[in-house]
Amino acid sequence: MAKRILVTGGTGYIGSHTVVELQQAGYEVVIVDNLSNSTAGVLEGITRITGKRPVFDKLDCTDHGAMKALFKKYAFDGIIHFAASKAVGESVQKPLLYYRNNLVSLINLLELMPEHDVKYIVFSSSCTVYGEPDKNPIDENAPIKPASSPYGNTKQINEEIIQDFVHSGAPVKSIILRYFNPIGAHPSAEIGELPLGVPQNLVPYITQTGAGIRQQLSVFGNDYNTPDGSCIRDFINVVDLAKAHVVAIERMLENKSDEKVEIFNLGTGTGLSVLELIGIFEKVSGKPLNYKIVERREGDIEQIWAQPDKANNVLGWKAQETIEDTMASAWKWQQHLLEKEIRSNIR
Ligand code: NAD
Numbered sequence: 001m002a003k004r005i006l007v008t009g010g011t012g013y014i015g016s017h018t019v020v021e022l023q024q025a026g027y028e029v030v031i032v033d034n035l036s037n038s039t040a041g042v043l044e045g046i047t048r049i050t051g052k053r054p055v056f057d058k059l060d061c062t063d064h065g066a067m068k069a070l071f072k073k074y075a076f077d078g079i080i081h082f083a084a085s086k087a088v089g090e091s092v093q094k095p096l097l098y099y100r101n102n103l104v105s106l107i108n109l110l111e112l113m114p115e116h117d118v119k120y121i122v123f124s125s126s127c128t129v130y131g132e133p134d135k136n137p138i139d140e141n142a143p144i145k146p147a148s149s150p151y152g153n154t155k156q157i158n159e160e161i162i163q164d165f166v167h168s169g170a171p172v173k174s175i176i177l178r179y180f181n182p183i184g185a186h187p188s189a190e191i192g193e194l195p196l197g198v199p200q201n202l203v204p205y206i207t208q209t210g211a212g213i214r215q216q217l218s219v220f221g222n223d224y225n226t227p228d229g230s231c232i233r234d235f236i237n238v239v240d241l242a243k244a245h246v247v248a249i250e251r252m253l254e255n256k257s258d259e260k261v262e263i264f265n266l267g268t269g270t271g272l273s274v275l276e277l278i279g280i281f282e283k284v285s286g287k288p289l290n291y292k293i294v295e296r297r298e299g300d301i302e303q304i305w306a307q308p309d310k311a312n313n314v315l316g317w318k319a320q321e322t323i324e325d326t327m328a329s330a331w332k333w334q335q336h337l338l339e340k341e342i343r344s345n346i347r
C-alpha cells in the first residue's frame, strides 16, 4: 500500500513542488495549509502535472484541536513540515506572529506524533542559521551565529526543539534540511512561486521587472568584498530541492540510518553573484533588465554558498539543473502568470 505523507504548507512554493515529486514517486499526500501565503488554485496545477489531486484540508497547524482531529482521521507514515511564516522583514515588525506561528506549529506536530505513532518528520530549515560565514563553502558543522531576525531565530529554535525532543527519548526521528536560496519553477509552468504583493526576494523581483510589472530592480549594493561587488548566494532549483525531500523521507521510512537527527545543507555548492544572476536572466529571456545599484540592504549577508557533500554522499542527492534552465523556468512561470491574467494576485 502507498505510504501516506502529511505535507504541511503543501500549497506553498516549495511544498507544492514537493507534493508533485512525492506523488510521482508513488506516495499518497495529505496537504494541510491555512492559505495565509498561497491559494487553493495551486492544487489544480499539481493535479495537471501528476494526474492526481492530493487530499487537501484547510487547517492551521497552530490549532492543536484541529491537528489532533487530522491525525485521528488519517494514519500518516511521515511528515514534511513546510508551514511557516517566512518574510524576514515582516518578522522584525511582527515578532510574536512569527514566534507563535513557527514554534507552535512544530510543537503541535511533535506532540501529536508519538500519540498517533508517527515516527518521521522532515523539517524545513535555512542557511540563515549560519549568519555571515567565517568561510565558504559552509558545511553543516559550521557554528550557528546569533540570528539577525525573529524569522531566523525561529529556525534556530525549531532545530533545537527537534534535537531536544528526539534526544529526550521520544520515538521520533528527524531530518533537518537547510535550504540555501530556492529559485525557479516547475518546468511545466503549472506551479511556481507566487509572492503576494511586492516581492522581497531577488528572482521574483527580476522576473516581474522583466515582465513590466515592476519598473526597475534595485540591486542592493555593489561595494561588497566580492569579485563584482554584489552579494553572492547559492541559488538552488526548487524541483531539485523538492526531490531531496523525497529522498529524506524515504531514508527514514526505510531505516537507512541509525541517527535520530540528521542535518543536511541543500545547495548547489556554487556561489553566484546578484549581477551574474541578472546576466543569466538577460541571456535566457533575451531582453535587457532595467536595474540600478542602490544602497546595501540592512542585514544582508555578503556571501554564502553551501558545501553540499554530505547531502551528495550520505543522502545520495545532488542538484542537477543548470542555472540557465532554472532561470528559464522562473521566466516561463512569470509569463504563464501573465497569460492567465492573474496579475491581481501578484501586485
Ligand atoms: P511559502 O510561504 O510559499 O509556503 C509556506 C506555506 O505554509 C504557505 O502556503 C502558507 O499558507 C502555509 N502556512 C503558513 N503558516 C501556516 C500555518 N500555521 N498552518 C498551515 N499552513 C501555514 O514558503 P516556502 O518558500 O514554500 O517555504 C517553505 C518552508 O521553507 C518554510 O518553512 C520556510 O521558512 C522554509 N524556507 C524557505 C526558503 C525560501 O527562500 N523560500 C529558504 C529557506 C527555508
Ligand code: WQD
Residues within 6 Å of the ligand: 086, 088, 125, 126, 127, 128, 180, 181, 182, 200, 201, 202, 203, 205, 217, 218, 219, 220, 221, 231, 232, 233, 274, 297, 300
Ligand atoms: C538575495 C540577494 C539581496 C532583492 C532570504 C532570507 C533567507 C532565506 C532565503 C528563508 C541579496 C539581493 C534582493 C532585490 C537585490 N529564506 N537583492 N534586490 O536575503 O539571500 O535570503 O531568502 O529561510 O533566510 O533572508 O534572499 O532573494 O532576498 O536576496 O539586490 O530586490 O539579492 O541583497 O544579496 P536572501 P533574497
